Amino acid sequence: MRVTIDDFWNWVNERHAIHLRRYAGEEPPWTNDPVLQQFRFTEVFRELDRGTRVCWKMLDRCRWDRPDLQVANIVFYRVFNKPE
Known part of the structure; x- marks a missing residue:
């Protein structure tokens, strides 16, 4: 099966x-695509x-006044947290 850029953009x-x-x-x-129906994607x-x-x-x-703490908290959130 050959996948093209057009296939990618159609999927997007x-x-x-x-x-x-x-x-x-x-x-x-919400779609007729069986892959998009069955699997979860970001x-x-x-x-x-x-x-x-x-x-x-x-x-x-x-509303912190320290950008370094904001960045650290974003990194920690992305590494450790799951919103479920």
């Missing part, structure tokens, strides 16, 4: 379309990823 577009359908409150299945845009949203919300509440 379909993955993001799934996000938009879920966000709009549509009922599953969001196409990092800003939409649940872990990123949790991290930003946590940092927004803290």
Whole structure:
């Protein structure tokens, strides 16, 4: 099977379309693609990823005046935390 750049971009577009359908409150299945139905993938845009949203919300509440602590907390969150 030969995978092309077009295949990749089609996958990216379909993955993001799934996000938009879920966000709009549509009922599953959000795609006809059996792989995307069966397996979980990260969001196409990092800003939409649940872990990123949790991290930003946590940092927004803290309002630290020390950027070094903000960076350290982001690293610790990414290494050790799971938002589930």
